[in-house]
Amino acid sequence: MGQLRVDFTGARGGEGPVTLGQGNVLEWIGAQRQERSDILCRFVPVPVGVTAADIGEVLAVLIARHEALRTTIVPGERARQVVTAVGSLTVELTELDGPDVEPLLRESLAGQPFDYAEDLPVRVAVATRDGVPHLVALALSHLATDFASISLVAAQLAAMMADPALRVVGPTAHQPLDQAALEATEPARRRAGAAVRFWENQLRRMPQCVFSVPAAGEEGCREGYLSSPAAGLALPAIVARTGVSHSTVLLAAAATLLAVRTGNARGALVSICGNRFRPGMADYVGTIAQDALVPFELGESTVDAVIRGVQVATMNAYRYSQFEARRLWPVMDRVATERGTRFQRDCVFNDVGAHGEVRVIDPTPPTAVALAAQQSSFSWLPATSYPVAFYFTVISAGSDVRLALYADTRYLPPADIEGFLRGVEALLVASAAREVPVAEVPAITGIVPVDRGDGWVCVDSCWVELAEVRRVLAEATGGQAAVFGSDELVGYVVADEKPQAIHEKCVALLPGRYTAMAPGRYVVCAAAPDDLDDLDAWRSMPVLAEGTGR
Structure with a gap:
């Protein structure tokens, strides 16, 4: 086991706003820094006769050619991408036994999240047999590449290992800094705004x-x-x-x-x-x-x-x-509140x-x-x-x-x-x-419809389990509750809050609860009847407040 140092020099360095794609990835890895798709891996066989020095040369060209591979991200309200022009990457040379080395390499490279503010978004290991390279393992941060990008990088890696004549950086291509500048233009901003409006229109009419x-x-x-x-x-x-x-x-x-x-x-x-x-x-x-x-x-x-x-x-x-994720989330929240769905x-x-x-x-x-x-x-x-x-x-x-x-x-x-x-x-x-x-x-x-049984209704294009809506309402208020209706769900509940506050709590409980939605109307009662399933009994209770909560 050893290491290979790869020094690279790109055509430029620089700093600018993150792209829409980078911003989108930042949103979903911000709270939970590691999910399966946070790090993408590829394994590229090494052609016969290619040495570790050859692989180092190829990697230096790849990193110089693609600014995404030498970009760190400064997080924050206005996140920035920072491209370094000159640097180095340490590649692990690992002698491995057994026919299937990919799981071990994947674990070693992707087992820990990238520190995207400090680390280069690329990790590389070379598996050797008897000291001879036979497999290159790539692990790239999703902030640097998506599936198409890592496929391109892996293909270029394979081609340059096979043909030394291809080991040149080549002309400057479209890079993330260029993409961010393009997205800042007025036509691109209009398209991003139209995308958010499209999502809003769909969210208002489709099942949750x-x-x-x-x-x-x-x-x-x-x-x-x-x-x-x-x-x-x-x-x-x-x-x-x-x-x-x-x-x-x-x-x-x-x-x-x-x-x-x-x-x-x-x-x-x-x-x-x-x-x-x-x-x-x-x-x-x-x-x-x-x-x-x-x-x-x-x-x-x-x-x-x-x-x-x-x-x-x-x-x-x-x-x-293509849209700005931060602008979409408030729209989703607003639609959730208005529809009572998530x-x-x-x-x-x-x-x-x-x-x-x-x-x-x-x-x-x-x-x-x-x-x-x-x-x-x-x-x-x-x-x-x-x-x-x-x-x-x-x-x-x-x-x-x-x-x-x-x-x-x-x-x-x-x-x-x-x-x-x-x-x-x-x-x-x-x-x-x-x-x-x-x-x-x-x-x-052989695929047949699921049997929902009793206690299900279709409201506002969403299949809803009345018992789960009741559980959400009871959990939101801490009081006894019941839910009735088909075209509109009416929630009866014993609580000391107004419908708006109750509705906000119900909507907040919906993520991950596929069979629930918030009631369309709330009736806050002073007490609950003995039989919580008796609609007429609920209607006889003293009413403290009533409304949609919207």
């Missing part, structure tokens, strides 16, 4: 979450992985018939099965938008991906119609996926395989697609943690479609995680041969 369903399993989380050659063969036929992208077909398939499973004909997925379609951004190294809010509606026609609807929704949502961001879609993936173009006969379904394989991925109920990842959408599904096992137990992934495969295989009616989806996929 998709998984407003009864718990079906034990508390926990798992992530399943499906490798499906059949889906890879099926996609080209669906793409050819519908005229949309591979990614959109997979997003629509996931949305369709979500709608069937949860009984939510309408819903919304957060799709991580790479924002690489914008001019000059294809090869940008920096964090620019942000959330796009994609509404979907199942309808009663065909899966193809759902796919085309999702295509329109995604194109619109991706237009509004956007839960419970379902996320991310196509990380879209960067440089080679697609299959020629459609395959349906019989061959169906036969290939026998070759699919399912396995479990290492333990992960996301603050969501459902995270659907497209790892690859080429000849072999590889999908991962992370889920909160309260809502999707382990068997249902596997069942959902295989359901997506089955839907794609069926759709390769014909337009599938939505009514046939449960029979084709």
